[in-house]
Amino acid sequence: MTKNRKSIILTLPRNKTLGAFQKEAVLVEFKASEFNHVLKEHERLIYHLIHRLGIRDSEGEFYQEGVIALWEAIQTYDEARGKFSSYAYLMVKKALIEVIRKQNRQSKIEEAYKHAVTSSPANFTTSIDISVDPILLNQIKEVLSENQWKWFSMFVLQDRTVKEIASKEMVTENAVKNWGKLAKKKIQKVIDQYNK
Numbered sequence: 001m002t003k004n005r006k007s008i009i010l011t012l013p014r015n016k017t018l019g020a021f022q023k024e025a026v027l028v029e030f031k032a033s034e035f036n037h038v039l040k041e042h043e044r045l046i047y048h049l050i051h052r053l054g055i056r057d058s059e060g061e062f063y064q065e066g067v068i069a070l071w072e073a074i075q076t077y078d079e080a081r082g083k084f085s086s087y088a089y090l091m092v093k094k095a096l097i098e099v100i101r102k103q104n105r106q107s108k109i110e111e112a113y114k115h116a117v118t119s120s121p122a123n124f125t126t127s128i129d130i131s132v133d134p135i136l137l138n139q140i141k142e143v144l145s146e147n148q149w150k151w152f153s154m155f156v157l158q159d160r161t162v163k164e165i166a167s168k169e170m171v172t173e174n175a176v177k178n179w180g181k182l183a184k185k186k187i188q189k190v191i192d193q194y195n196k
Contacts, residue, residue, distance in 0.1 A: 035071060042070055042088055049093050053100070062096055069095035139190050148183035151176060 046066035055062050073091040077084055141149055150169060154160040155176075162180075166173045 035074060038074060039067065039070060042085070045085070045089060046070065046092055049089070049096055053093075053096055055096065055100070062099060065095050065099050066092045133194075136190070136194050139194065140187055143186045143190055144183055145179075147175075147179045148186070151179035152183050152187065155180060 046063060049066065050057050050062050057063055069092045070088055072095075073084070073088040076091075077087055081087065140152065144152060147169075151165065154165045154168070155162065160168075162173050162176045165176045169176070
């Protein structure tokens with residue numbers, strides 16, 4: 001089971017030698033030109049699979065994945081196992097299907113999140129209305145009491161006034177101000193830790 005690898009022979013003038021780094025650079029350049037030749041031969045294969053799998057590739061993401069898979073096919077090809085074109089076909093197809101699966105998983109996660117937001121908006125509006133790191137929000141929520149979190153979510157995130165919060169929670173405005181005063185100290189500690 002020997003892999004089909006082409007090597008390069010460098011002819012140098014007498015008393016001249018290449019350092020290890022220069023040899024690697026020449027070898028990489030040779031491999032890149034060899035790959036460009038293989039890519040030209042098999043580019044239609046990538047487009048064929050994109051079309052066959054019904055993929056709309058306006059951003060070129062799938063084409064790029066196909067090129068990467070072709071490169072990996074060259075690196076792992078074994079002549080004893082059959083024709084290169086068959087092997088490349090399988091490798092590219094596998095890579096494209098994996099990207100489709102990954103996008104489907106991501107879509108399901110986003111749909112579940114959207115459903116959760118629309119079914120109970122009070123829990124999620126804070127992370128949608130403004131762009132705050134959800135990890136930071138969770139850390140803040142963990143250190144605040146229930147009333148302090150009410151102040152934070154309504155006053156800071158939902159931009160409500162102290163008077164609106166007091167009437168909604170059926171407490172005095174001074175109570176809401178006190179929640180905010182105590183919450184600010186705790187929030188500052190969390191932010192300081194977060195920025196370290």
